Amino acid sequence: MPSTTYSFEREVKTHKQADIVVVGGGPAGTAAAIGAARRGKKVVLLEKSAQLGGMGTLANVSVFMPVGNVTGIYREIIKEMLAEYLPAGHDESIAPQYSPFLLRQYLNDKMKKEGVDVFFHCEFVGTVREGSRIRAVIVSTREGLRAFEAERVIDCTGDARVAIDAGVPYRTGREEDGLTQPMTLMFTMQDTGKPVKPILPEGCYYYENVSDLPQGRRLYWERNGDGALLVNMSRVKANGADMEQVNYAETEALKQVFSIANYLQRTGFGTYAIAHIAPQTGVRETNQIEGRYTLSEADVVGGARFPDAVAQTNYEIDIHSPDAQKTTDERKVDGYDIPYGCMVPAASIDNLLVAGRAISATHVAMSSMRVQATCYALGQAAGIAAAVSIEDGVPVGGVAIGKVHEELKKQDVRLLGK
Numbered sequence: 536m537p538s539t540t541y542s543f544e545r546e547v548k549t550h551k552q553a554d555i556v557v558v559g560g561g562p563a564g565t566a567a568a569i570g571a572a573r574r575g576k577k578v579v580l581l582e583k584s585a586q587l588g589g590m591g592t593l594a595n596v597s598v599f600m601p602v603g604n605v606t607g608i609y610r611e612i613i614k615e616m617l618a619e620y621l622p623a624g625h626d627e628s629i630a631p632q633y634s635p636f637l638l639r640q641y642l643n644d645k646m647k648k649e650g651v652d653v654f655f656h657c658e659f660v661g662t663v664r665e666g667s668r669i670r671a672v673i674v675s676t677r678e679g680l681r682a683f684e685a686e687r688v689i690d691c692t693g694d695a696r697v698a699i700d701a702g703v704p705y706r707t708g709r710e711e712d713g714l715t716q717p718m719t720l721m722f723t724m725q726d727t728g729k730p731v732k733p734i735l736p737e738g739c740y741y742y743e744n745v746s747d748l749p750q751g752r753r754l755y756w757e758r759n760g761d762g763a764l765l766v767n768m769s770r771v772k773a774n775g776a777d778m779e780q781v782n783y784a785e786t787e788a789l790k791q792v793f794s795i796a797n798y799l800q801r802t803g804f805g806t807y808a809i810a811h812i813a814p815q816t817g818v819r820e821t822n823q824i825e826g827r828y829t830l831s832e833a834d835v836v837g838g839a840r841f842p843d844a845v846a847q848t849n850y851e852i853d854i855h856s857p858d859a860q861k862t863t864d865e866r867k868v869d870g871y872d873i874p875y876g877c878m879v880p881a882a883s884i885d886n887l888l889v890a891g892r893a894i895s896a897t898h899v900a901m902s903s904m905r906v907q908a909t910c911y912a913l914g915q916a917a918g919i920a921a922a923v924s925i926e927d928g929v930p931v932g933g934v935a936i937g938k939v940h941e942e943l944k945k946q947d948v949r950l951l952g953k
Contacts, residue, residue, distance in 0.1 A: 547673055549682045553579040553652070555921050556672055556685035558659050561589020562907045563891030563914030564691030565642055566608045568651040570918025571689075573946060576925065578651045578918075579683055581674055583658040587642040589693065591907050592635040594817035595721040597765060598756050600906040601628035603849030603870050607948035609911040616641045625949035628849075632758040632765055657681075659692060662701045667885045667930075669701055687886045687921040687931065691914060694776045695822045695893035703880040703887070704825040707774065709898035714857035716819035716902065717770045718781075720788035724796060725810035726762030733800040740794040748798065749791050751861025764807055768795045772859030775818030788816045819855060819905060826895025827932065828876030835871055835900050843936040844872035844950055845916035845943070848909045854902040864902075870951075873904055875936055878917055885930035890917035912948070919943060 555571045557564050560582030568580040580587075590596040605613055606625040613629070614621050616638065620631040646653050657674040663682065664670065671682040690697035695705055708715040735741065742748055749770035756765045769791035773784035789812070796809050833839070835852060849870035856862045877894040880887055889895075890913045892905040904913075919942045924931045927938075943950070 545680060547680045547682045549671065549684055551579055551652070552684040553577045554685065554925055555579070555687045555689065555918070556581065556683050557689045557691055557918070558672060558697050559589070559691035559693060559891070560587040560653070561691060561693060561891060562591065562910040563917070564589070564689070565646070566911040566914030567689045567691055567890055567918035567921075568646065569608055569649050570915040570946065571922045572649045572651050572918075574919060574922035574942060576922045579685070580646065580651050580653045581657040581659070581672070581683065582653065582655050585655050586639045587646070587653070588635065588638050589907070590817050592639045593813065593815050595635050595723065595765070595811065595813035596817050596907070597635045597638070597721070598632045599630060599908050600850055601630045602906065602908040603628050604847060604949070604951065605629055607912055607943070607946060608915050609908045610947065612641070612911070626951055632756045632763075659696050662697060664701060667883050669884065669887055672697060686925050687888070689917050689921055690887065690889045690893070691891045693818065693821065693891055693893055695824050695889055698824050698880055698887060698889050698893070699822065701884055701887060703882045703884065705822045706825070707776070707822050708820065709857055715774045715821060716855045716857055717859045718773050718775055718784045718788060718816045718818055719767055719771070719855075720769045720792050720813055720816040722766050722792050722796070722812040723810045724764040724766060724799065724804065724807040726764070726807050728806055730805050731800060731808045733797045734793070735797045736793050739790050739797070742794055742798040746861070748795065749861070750855075750863070763810070764804065766795065766799070770855065770859055771816065772857070774821060776821035784816050820892070820898070820901060822893055823901060824889050824893060824895050825881045826877045826889070827879045827881055828874050828895060830873060830877050830894070830896040830900040830904065832897055832899035835868055835903050836866075838869050838871050840952065841872045841874035843875040845875045845878070845939065846873040846909055846912035847871065847950060848873070848904060850903050850906050850909065852899060852903050854899065868903060873909070873913065875916065875920065875939065878913065879932045885932070886924075888917045888921055888931050890914045915946065915948065916943060919946070
C-alpha cells in the first residue's frame with residue numbers, strides 16, 4: 536500500500552449561512568430538517584445523491600418495518616402518501632410496502648412546503664472547527680468545494696461522517712471484532728401475466744435449493760396487489776463505510792440479484808421479470824458514535840424507559856450475520872425508549888447532534904433501532920432540540936428536555952407513557 540500522505544489546503548467560499556445545517560437526506564435528515572423548520576429556523580439540508588429518502592429510495596428498502604407506533608412525521612408520511620395504511624391510533628404497528636419513486640417525489644414536495652433549503656449532489660468533505668464548535672461544513676459540489684455555515688449541525692449521514700471528522704470518538708460493528716451486518720441489494724420483480732424466460736448472466740450463480748441462497752431463506756413482500764414483488768435475499772459480507780469493501784459489495788451483490796431472480800423464476804415466479812434494481816447496495820450498519828448514553832442490549836430486552844426519551848420502538852433485535860453466514864438473530868422485544876443522550880456526542884462539541892442509525896448504541900441494540908420509522912423519529916427530535924438550543928443559547932447537551940417534549944407534542948408525536 537502507498538505510504539505517501541499529503542496536506543491539502545484550499546480556500547473555500549461560503550455558499551450559504553443557516554441556523555441549522557443537516558448533513559444527509561435520509562429518514563433522519565429529512566425529519567430533522569422538518570422538525571427544525573417548524574420551529575421557525577432557517578434550515579439547509581445537504582444530500583450527496585440526487586434524491587431524499589436514504590435507503591428507502593436509494594437502496595429500494597421500500598417497506599416500513601413495524602415499530603409499534605405510527606407517530607410524528609412518520610405518521611404524516613403514511614397519512615399523506617399511504618393513507619390506506621394509516622391506523623386510528625399512534626400506538627399501533629404497520630408494515631406497508633411502498634413505491635420508492637413516489638416517496639422521492641413526496642419528500643421533494645414536502646421540503647418545499649416546509650421551507651427547507653435542499654442541496655443535492657453535496658458530498659460531505661470536512662468540518663471547520665472553532666474551539667468547541669463546528670463553524671462550517673465543507674461539501675463537494677458540481678462547482679467544487681463550498682462551505683455552509685450554521686449555528687447548529689446535525690449529522691444524519693448514517694456513517695457519523697461529520698462527527699468523526701469533528702473528532703467524536705466512535706466504534707464500528709460488533710464489539711468483539713468490528714464486523715458489521717452484511718449489505719443487501721434490493722430489487723423488485725413484476726408479474727407480467729405470462730411465462731418469462733429465466734436469464735442467468737455470465738459469472739452469476741445457479742441456486743438449486745433454498746439452502747444455496749445467500750441468506751438461506753426466501754424473503755420478499757408482495758402486499759399491494761399490483762404484482763410488484765420486493766426482494767430482500769442477497770447478502771454480502773462488507774462494511775458499507777469501507778471503500779474497498781464497498782467496491783466488492785456492489786459487484787458481488789449485483790451477481791447475487793440476477794442469480795436470485797433466476798432462482799425465483801424457476802421456483803414459483805415463472806411469470807415475473809426484474810423491474811428495478813436499486814442503484815446502490817443497502818447498508819445496515821457502519822459506525823456508532825460514543826454518546827452521553829449508549830443504548831444497550833439490556834435496554835432493548837428489558838424495555839428501558841428514560842426521562843429524556845425522544846423515540847420509542849418495539850422492532851425486534853434483527854442481526855443479519857456479520858460473518859455472512861446463512862443465519863439471522865431475530866428476537867422479539869416488547870418496546871423501549873431511546874434517550875436524547877444517545878444523539879449527543881460525549882466529546883465536547885457544543886453544536887453537533889447525531890441522528891439516525893449512527894447514534895450511540897451497541898451492536899445488538901443498533902440492530903433494533905436502525906429501521907426507517909425509528910430514524911424519522913430520532914431526526915424529528917434532533918431538529919427540534921437543535922432549534923431549542925439556539926433559542927435558549929445553550930449547547931445541544933444542555934437543552935431542557937421538557938421543551939423538546941412540548942414541541943414534539945405540538946408536532947403530533949406521542950411518546951407512550953409520557
